Amino acid sequence: xxxxxxxxxxxxxxxxxxxxxxxxxxxxxxxxxxxxxxxxxxxxxxxxxxxxxxxxxxxxxxxxxxxxxxxxxxxxxxxxxxxxxxxxxxxxxxxxxxxxxxxxxxxxxxxxxxxxxxxxxxxxxxxxxxxxxxxxxxxxxxxxxxxxxxxxxxxxxxxxxxxxxxxxxxxxxxxxxxxxxxxxxxxxxxxxxxxxxxxxxxxxxxxxxxxxxxxxxxxxxxxxxxxxxxxxxxxxxxxxxxx
Numbered sequence: 153x154x155x156x157x158x159x160x161x162x163x164x165x166x167x168x169x170x171x172x173x174x175x176x177x178x179x180x181x182x183x184x185x186x187x188x189x190x191x192x193x194x195x196x197x198x199x200x201x202x203x204x205x206x207x208x209x210x211x212x213x214x215x216x217x218x219x220x221x222x223x224x225x226x227x228x229x230x231x232x233x234x235x236x237x238x239x240x241x242x243x244x245x246x247x248x249x250x251x252x253x254x255x256x257x258x259x260x261x262x263x264x265x266x267x268x269x270x271x272x273x274x275x276x277x278x279x280x281x282x283x284x285x286x287x288x289x290x291x292x293x294x295x296x297x298x299x300x301x302x303x304x305x306x307x308x309x310x311x312x313x314x315x316x317x318x319x320x321x322x323x324x325x326x327x328x329x330x331x332x333x334x335x336x337x338x339x340x341x342x343x344x345x346x347x348x349x350x351x352x353x354x355x356x357x358x359x360x361x362x363x364x365x366x367x368x369x370x371x372x373x374x375x376x377x378x379x380x381x382x383x384x385x386x387x388x389x390x391x392x393x394x395x
Contacts, residue, residue, distance in 0.1 A: 178386040179321045180271035184330030186278055188350050191255040199246040203239045256290050269390035273315040277305050306335040309343035337368045
């Protein structure tokens, strides 16, 4: 699959540089949850400090500045069992606080019914309880919805490939949408899917933000722009309706 070059969103919110003349075919969307479908509420800095300690957190920030940071979940897996248990308990504490303040990202309008007709999956590094609460509050189901109980988790492509297998849809006809270059875009790229980076704050406006292996196909500043992006660049293939 040839990729589309990422660009700063145009007025219609779509990445426009280097778009192929031939429209792609899209049969499914897979979303990240935290920071994409839900408003960010977890203080990750405080959580990392609590897990890693001040010295470990300082080392993490230095590594993040130089090489994209340390994946804390993978980092914890290298610890002794007792240390792992303590770390997971701390993370669970912060995540429970986040559940109490969970807010759904304002994403849908009347025209977004087109998206509702596509297959919709979800991949998160949060726990399954958070996914259940999200579904209850959102009022729209994402199937499959994979939490971090599914291993290996993002940025490994396994969860996205698993969803494509369940759908019986090739990754080249699926788009991964999320707010993390390191987790969501890398996961989508490794699986062979289209990728769309959500960047509400302009964090990734600089071309220096990207490397060849983590360059999203599209970039938007709001989920409300996704529908226009899809209509401009893809032939949308709704899932068959059961009789």
